Amino acid sequence: MHQPAPPRRDHLTRTHVRTALELAQVGLPVLPLRKGKVPFGNCRTCAGIACGGRPNMKTPGPCQCPAVCHAWAAATTDPTVITSPAWAPAWRQAVAVAYHPGGAGLTVVDLDNAAAVAWARQTLPATRIVPTTRGEHWIYRGTMPSANQVRPGVDIKSRMAYARWLGPGTGPLAVLPSAVRALVEKEETTPARGAVVSSSPARAEWDRTVATGCRHTERYVRTGLQRGLDMVRSHTESGAGSQAFGVAQFLAAQHTKCPGPCGLDAIGQQIIAAAVSVGVPEAYAQRAVTNGLNGVGAAE
Incomplete structure (x- = not known):
């Protein structure tokens, strides 16, 4: 027998949908976020990008899945999609609303702590500011590649990324400055001149x-690994190396109480292969994953 949603949950769902529709009306492509404030996972048909990906992704694919698949690429301004039956289950579980900055012609400089905020105030031109739990979002007019950890406590969210909606903020929007664009020049997505991304042999898979x-x-390990690989592969323009580090660190932490061996080397090789598949130079991917598995505190 179907149990109705508790009144508080039902009210929260209506609030999220109403917020999403209001944002869509002013041109912000939106999507729901689940527990952990992350996008909903792909459906079975889209798992592992088997569907080819969305037409608006870096490598255009044929996917026309009506569900909330492919993270940022699911973001939309279409009210019929936002209120569709396919999105309804996600809204019922949603904990927040996110938007795709690049799809609205915007870039978000995500400042994650007080030190990062202080750096921005000394370095970047003033613009619209949205307070966050630990820092601030500085929003500029213009788009650029997204990137994680461009400096301590600073992420760039623009094309092929999402940002959590935390309110309209204060201050006029400034044009995206060259100082922000310069932050991604060191990102791992462009190999050195004359270099190839990878010439590695086939890698062993975990079993x-x-x-x-x-x-x-085995099901627990494979499910967690597959989710991690999907997260890495979803960063098709930038940030895949940093994501690979995070996935490796998270998966390794799940095995700290195991007597061992747990096959972490094989898990690491699969994460490296996923990062390389979306353009990360192999040496960078190897270093990031090794650091993650060993508990080193940064992807470098």
Whole structure:
């Protein structure tokens, strides 16, 4: 028997949908975020980008899935999609509303702590500011590639990325300055002149034969690994190296209480392969994943 949603949850759902429709009306492509303030995972048909990806992704694909798949690429200003039956289950579980800055012609400089905010105030031209839990979003008019960890506590969210909606902010929008664009020049997405992204051989995949001392079920490990690989592959323009570091660090943490071995080397090789597949130079991917698996505090 179908149980109706609790009144508080139902009110929250209506609030999120109403916010999304209001943002869409002014030209902000929106999407719901689930627990953890992250996008909803792909449906079975879209898992592993088997569907080819959305037509608006870096590599245009044929996917016309009506569900909230492919993270930022699902963002829309179409009210019929936002209120569609396919999106309804996601809204019922949503904890926040996000938007695609690049799709609205914007760039968000995400300042994650007080030190990053102080740096921005000394370095960047004033613009619209939105307070966040730990820092501020500085929003500029103009788009650029997105990138994570361009400097301590600073992420760039524009094309092929999403930002959580935290309110309209204060101050006039300034034009995206060259100082912000320069922050991504060191990102890992462009190999050195004359270099190839990868010439690596096929990599071994994780299975139970290399994880005889793992306390987790095979399904648990494979599900977590697949989700992590999907996250890395979703960063088709920038940030895949940093995402690979984060995935490796998270997955390694799940095995700290296992007697071992858990086959982390094989897991690492699959994460590296996923990063390389979206343009990360192999040496960078190898370093980022190794640091993540070993608990080093940065992707470098």
